[in-house]
Amino acid sequence: MRPSLLECGRCARAHDASVPQSLCAACGKPLLARYDLEAAAPSMRPGVLRRTDLWRYLPVLPVAEESEIVTLGEGWTPLLESPPLAHWAGLRRCLVKDEAGNPTGSFKARGMAVATAAARALGIAEVFVPSAGNAAGALAAYAARAGLRATVAMPEDAPEPNRLECRAAGAETLLVRGTIADAAAALRDRFRGSPAFDLSTMREPYRVEGKKTMGYEIFEQLGRLPDWIVYPCGGGTGVVGMWKAFDEMERLGWIGSARPRMAIVQSEGCAPLVRAFEQGKEEASPVPDPSTCAAGLRVPSAIGDFLVLRAVRASGGRAVAVPEAEILEATRAFFASSGIAACPEGGAALAGLRRLRACGHVGAEDQVVLFNTASGLKYPDVLEAALRV
Numbered sequence: 001m002r003p004s005l006l007e008c009g010r011c012a013r014a015h016d017a018s019v020p021q022s023l024c025a026a027c028g029k030p031l032l033a034r035y036d037l038e039a040a041a042p043s044m045r046p047g048v049l050r051r052t053d054l055w056r057y058l059p060v061l062p063v064a065e066e067s068e069i070v071t072l073g074e075g076w077t078p079l080l081e082s083p084p085l086a087h088w089a090g091l092r093r094c095l096v097k098d099e100a101g102n103p104t105g106s107f108k109a110r111g112m113a114v115a116t117a118a119a120r121a122l123g124i125a126e127v128f129v130p131s132a133g134n135a136a137g138a139l140a141a142y143a144a145r146a147g148l149r150a151t152v153a154m155p156e157d158a159p160e161p162n163r164l165e166c167r168a169a170g171a172e173t174l175l176v177r178g179t180i181a182d183a184a185a186a187l188r189d190r191f192r193g194s195p196a197f198d199l200s201t202m203r204e205p206y207r208v209e210g211k212k213t214m215g216y217e218i219f220e221q222l223g224r225l226p227d228w229i230v231y232p233c234g235g236g237t238g239v240v241g242m243w244k245a246f247d248e249m250e251r252l253g254w255i256g257s258a259r260p261r262m263a264i265v266q267s268e269g270c271a272p273l274v275r276a277f278e279q280g281k282e283e284a285s286p287v288p289d290p291s292t293c294a295a296g297l298r299v300p301s302a303i304g305d306f307l308v309l310r311a312v313r314a315s316g317g318r319a320v321a322v323p324e325a326e327i328l329e330a331t332r333a334f335f336a337s338s339g340i341a342a343c344p345e346g347g348a349a350l351a352g353l354r355r356l357r358a359c360g361h362v363g364a365e366d367q368v369v370l371f372n373t374a375s376g377l378k379y380p381d382v383l384e385a386a387l388r389v
């Protein structure tokens, strides 16, 4: 159903959901979609949901009816148990939410499916996004599917499969020197005064809605919420989305007030959220010279930083940074021990989980869901490097 309003995540000011909106008009922070959950509740019961993609949660997604859906078959990814992986991390059991099988090979498909559907329903014809790589690939594909014109910009050293998939899907593809922040600046210059719509992370409210479906899926697949969710964090859309999903699930009567602990993992080469967490800050300071082989984690500053930090703290979770050598080692171990095509971001999450276990934050008996957010096959250079360690 369409949201009844969009609410600022910082100052709670309400915005009209029937027109395209970016950031809060009062304080410039991200907007979050709010639904009439009482009206949604009868059709949002696990036994009643029938589709086997993320659109099974249509009553809490921002399109009015099935005809507005844009889909390539995203979501409802497997939750896989791996005893050797659990052993490697020092746990009795470990479940992997494997997002590699999504269209375009990453969980960015979830956000872009929902954002392009909402954009088209709102009458938008042209969209653009700065990206570390995977979001650009996902937007290129979903814009092609939705009949929207798309421009993407990413660092010139983004993984080659990302650069290729964008061009192949027909998006205008800009490569910039620097990071995703420089890609964003280039696009804003280019589209200043244009009706083209900015789909940057959390600058519009609907990519979070796509990502929140991971929270609903974990609950449905497990029959409960886990003790920990371990997530490789860049802009933080997934954390904000899942945290929002748990809140909605409580109000829909699916769960009580208990929540999983949310652990976010970043690379030591770019760990703004981890540093803010350690320093007790509500917002993160930008990293001047970010560097990591896990391209999706090379996000020097995140506009939703305060929402991520709020969720991690409220859950009793942790934030941990891991060195590059451990990311490579863990990516290889992830793939080889489980058969799951681990990406370096997934490897970072596994390395972070092992650290959290080693220092006793995560207990050996805790039930953990670890995210593999993309297919490792989108990172041939990193896999080569991982095989050399």
Ligand SMILES: Cc1ncc(COP(=O)(O)O)c(C=O)c1O
Pocket (backbone or CB within 6 Å): 106, 108, 132, 133, 134, 135, 201, 232, 233, 234, 235, 236, 237, 238, 239, 295, 296, 297, 343, 345, 346, 373, 374
């Ligand atoms: C594979 C992968 N994992 C994790 C992330 C970080 O995601 P989020 O923005 O939800 O923190 C990205 C972002 O580009 C990514 O591509």
